[in-house]
Amino acid sequence: MDLGLTGRTVVVTGASSGVGLATTKMLLAEGANVAACARDADRLKAALDGLPVHIGACDVLDEAAVHEFVARAAEVFGGIDGVVNNAGRSLMARLSETADRQWRDELELKIFSVLNVIRAAQPWLRASDAASVVNINAILARQPEARLAATSAARAALLNLTKTLAGELAADGIRVNSVCLGLIDTGQWRRRYEQSGSASDFAAWSAELAADRGIPLGRLGTADEVAFPIASLLSPRASYITGSAVDVGGGIARYL
Template identity: 90%
Template sequence: MDLDLTGRTVVVTGASSGVGLATAKMLIAEGANVAACARDADRLKTAFDGLPVHLGTCDVLDESAVQDFVAQAAEAFGGIDGVVNNAGRSLMARLSETEDRQWREELELKIFSVLHVVQAAQPWLRESAAASVVNVNAILARQPEARLAATSAARAALLNLTKTLSGELAADGIRVNSVCLGLIDTGQWRRRYEASESTLDFDAWSAELAADRGIPLGRLGTADEVAFPIVSLLSPRASYVTGSAIDVGGGIARYL
């Protein structure tokens, strides 16, 4: 199916690896113009070597840097049609292990990494006939994990913010949706595997992890499996979908 993304411009944050990189590559394959940013310039350049993409080094918590990057992307491609807010991380710490500073950092990252980009892109999104924002979130937003106390709370705040944005921006023709992840095989889980010093290979280790977390499909997801619903929500063919949250978690969600 043609997703009608050819020639449309999408900004992707946190694009140097994992879900962000997979999403950007899928968009390029669909014929979209992609403006990709991350904090590590060398890693970003290596990730997109040989691909037609506008790259920018940008910390999404730096409002001025975000505005500059978005403006450069709009100038390079003549506008902006979509935004994928993917930049983020998880803090593996229980409630009793989390310092006040870490609570503030998690909330700041989850909220302002989205607000800065959306606000910067809004003038161009208003001019688009198919404006769409997708915020990459987590099932933790609705199903807190004790081992990720601050991240769970911050994810819930982002889910709430996304719903608010969908209502506020609807009059401008800008759709806003969430894609909520479960356990996805990205760099974070690879690093945790290496830190575990397990005698198992990664496939066996991750299968045990999936069983421990109660994932019905019995495995971790892949970045491409997340990229597909993100790209689908960016498509004009999803023009009546806004304020929604799509779970990509192998069935781990327990809520209705």
């Protein structure tokens, strides 16, 4: 199916690895123009080497840097039609293990990494005939995990914010949706495996993890399996979908 993304321009944050990198590659394969950013310029360049993509080092919490990157992308491609807010991380810590500064950092990252980019892109999104924003979130937003106390709360705040943005920006023709992830095989889980000291290989370790977390499909997801719903929500074919949340978690969600 042609998603209708040929020639359209999408900004992707956190594009140097995992879901951001997979999404960037899928959008390029669909004929889209991509402006990709990440904090580590060298890592970003290495990940996207040889691909026809506009790249820039950018900390999404630096409002001035975000505006500069987005404005440059709009200048290069003649506008912006979509945004994928993917930059972020998880804090593996229980309530009793989380310092006040960590609570503030988690909330700031989850909220302002999204607001800064949307505010910067908004003038060009308004001018697009198929503007779409996809905020990458987690099933934790509705199903808290005790081992990720602050991250769960911050994710819930982002889910609420995304719904508000969908309502506020609808009059400007800008759709805003969430893609909520379960356990996805990205760099974070690889690092946790390496730090675990497990004698098992990653496949066995991740299968045990999936069983422990009660994932019905019995495995972690892949970045490509996340990239497809993201690209679909960016497509003009999804023009009547806004304020929605799509779960990509192998059935781990237990809420109705």
